Amino acid sequence: MSVVLDHKRKAGARQWIALGVLMLPVLLVTVNNTALSFALPAISQGLQPTAAQLLWIVDVYPLMLAALLIPMGSLGDRAGRRKMLMIGSSGFGLVSLFAAFAPTAEWLLAARVGIAVFGSMLLPTTLSLLRTVFRDDRQRSLAIAIWTAGFSAGAALGPIAGGFLLNHFWWGSVFLLAVPVLLAFLIAAPLVLPESKDPNPGSVDPLSIVLAVLTMAPVVYGIKTLATSGSPLESALLIVVGAVCGVLFARRQVAKGYPMLDLRFFRSPRFSGGLAVNTVSNVALFGFLFFFTQYLQLVNGRDPMSSGLLMVPGLVLSILAGLGAERIARFAGLRTAVVFGLVLVAVGFFVVAFTDQQVSEVPVLVGFTLMGAGTGLATTLSTDLVVSSVPEAKAGAASAVSETGYEVGAVLGTAVLGGLTTAFYQAHLDLPAGVPADGAQAARETLGGAFDVAAGSPLGAAIADAATAAFCSGMQLTSLIGGVLVTAVAVILVRVLRGDRRVRRAEG
Template sequence: MSVMVEEQRKAGAREWGALAVLMLPVLLVSVNNTALSFALPAISQGLRPTGAQLLWIVDVYPLILAALLIPMGSLGDRIGRRKMLIIGSSGFGAVSLLAAFAPSAEFLLAARVGTAIFGSMLLPTTLSLLRTVFRDDRQRSLAIAIWTAGFSAGAGLGPIAGGFLLNHFWWGSVFLLAVPALVAFLIAAPLLLPESRDPNPGPVDPASIVLAVATMAPVVYGIKSLAIGGSPLHGVLFIAVGALCGLLFARRQVVKNYPMLDLRFFRSARFSGGLSVNMVSNVALFGFLFFFTQYLQLVNGMDPMTSGLLMIPGLLLSILTGLGAERIARVVGVRSAVVLGLLLVAAGFFVVAFTDQMQSSAPILVAFTVMSAGTGLATTLSTDLVVSSVPESKAGAASAVSETGYEVGAVLGTAVLGGLTTAFYQAHLDLPAAVGADSAQAAHETLGGALDVAAESPLGSAVADAAVAAFSAGMQWTSVFGGILVAGVALALFRVLRADRRVRRAV
């Protein structure tokens, strides 16, 4: 009898078809996000936004997304995850179409707000539906690995697809990438995806929704403000407001009979450990990308599309290690596999820290490839840990917390490691004494500013060499810090997570 029950839990062709359908919004959202960064110069020329508007066109999406993930994940548990996914996909496609033909910067900014709102309905809902569709633990782990690989593949395809479209069409074409796939999704989703929801959700709690938004939005905005050199007092004030709202949110969840987010989840080492891996991995990855992309384009003089192509080996390895994560975990155990992934991330940092980037770009490319392999392995398993450690009825809320960890990690990576890179660069920059005060100030701001000064100065070669040497030193010292941080988290998780050779649901 137990064998029959186990066989009934196995996924068949319909379930794997459902996975293919769920991959469409994940892939397209990922492609859309990375392709946008390559369209910014064309948007600047076409819509003539102010500097602040251009910054907000980029920043408003992750700000709103991070703020709404937990409320939307909880709402999906209540009203139905398939229903939420169809609403989000419809809205995301429609608003992307409007964004493609935006007549002004203000209109495009509003469209980006819309895509963030609908996008917050997509990622946690697709992940929570995987928990419903795939009952078998090993199959679910493989499905999550494919989900993670799809997200990585989209990030890699974004620069290539965006570069191609921008070479042949107008800037709005990058927003049209989402529309055909989302139309296909809306046709297939009702046929292949089951509906699932929390059977005892309790009433919707508007106050908790407001407090969740008031927690995440100020924190993310404050971190981003500090990352771009804004007023420290301004940034810290926003973070403090978010922290206060977070305390009020947590207190409300404790006393509610039907909380939006059950804080008892965090007592599970699998849940908290998985969330920590998601956040730290993204801190490392986005901090690394901060100096990696500048190194390729400003130091080596590569165009964006060539830089994107050089990232493909690392992204492919990330996909492969993600797909093989469950098999690796069965051999060495989940804890050891997660720690191995984080140690590979740390190793990527140490490659940069102890090699000379002035002589060759090979070390930093090797470092990115090693780091990508570790990220694919660690985040695939950590996502499975988070989703599988809670009851199925709460999968939406748990998935939203996991995605929030990704978003906060991305913001912290740019703010902390990106800020360290800039600080070390400024501390190590030694310009010739003949450089004027205004030029020296511009050169100290960023590597790009220094190279602009070099292009206009009779001391151009000396200024450029000094700037590149300082930036290389900044990369190395930041990598020392990043490597120690990730290795320390790996050691802590090795002690916190218990050994388990199976990727299975924790009860």
């Protein structure tokens, strides 16, 4: 009887303070990443990286994060989640200092790798500690809603803070955002956060860790390479290598008494359905952001600060939808609330697909606002589905899988939907006669390249108009595909969650 009462005990002031402390690294990671996207032009001018180096400075973070989240979540279960969180926070801060003062592009790239390694220790442990701190189901759902809202809050603060710093200081200042936040966390965390770990973790399995990394990294990189017009053969080989390693990883987990990742998790519709929602929502969001930020800054000529401010309403609505998710689920039913969130995401895409962005930016802003509300609602509930579907001792591993869904979704959103936007832009670009061959090639590469060519050409207005028309056509076609994809997942999810008894109980 005492165990049951302990499991359902209500959280007090100390636990809610602990939630506030756990939000600091969450805010830190998201602010750091979104602020960096606005610093890329300044980094290009300051360090003069090659095109490949600049791409890797952006891509290496989500690539490494996706590869390391599951191993780090499992290590946290074994070594202690608070200990892992402290190590990750200290390393994240130190490497951020290194990145801020990097003298060359190579040094900055190395720093981004380090930030990803230590960042992979943060997200699974914060989410799994919520499962330990909040044992009451409703309080845990609210805590996860606040945790999820922290992502949107960080995404909203990143462009604003980054825009302010870049308007007043050098590009490295965006990395210094991490330092005061981490200092506050390292002081407060030992005082209010409990240590927790799997009581029967088994030994650390280095081969499983290696296989997990070799499963995720080649597949994600192969898809990115294929989507950015790389070698199809190279992409296929990378994906095959990842798939083979994935099979070996799965066979090893099944054979072990204490696996790093218990594959039985995936038998639960709550777990698998929640993971699908996390992944697809981030595919949609980051694919949308790929063309949204270019549209605001290049097509509409807005500076980073004003572009960031225009994103705030959608991100604020995402926060509010996340905070109200548990109440919406109680009113409408859990399955209905999750599916409704995905429907809002799809409608956001369709608004862009069936309107003319050359006439007004309002439809794109409306689309992003709907998407913010939909992702805030859907991912909050789906994260709770994943975390609550496994035993508490395995919360770190389950949280890591959930976070991997986020990161893989982010990578695929940029790679697949971003790649489609670029491909449609290139297919629809109709440059005026008289543009030199080298200028035409640069204009076809990217929208930014087209505006650079237009700035130095007597045909500048015609080139800019052609590029704008082609890019807006690409946005529309990509949005149509994105909307159809999300709608299909919503329909499938209705059937998947219908068969889960715990979802039916929650709805009853």
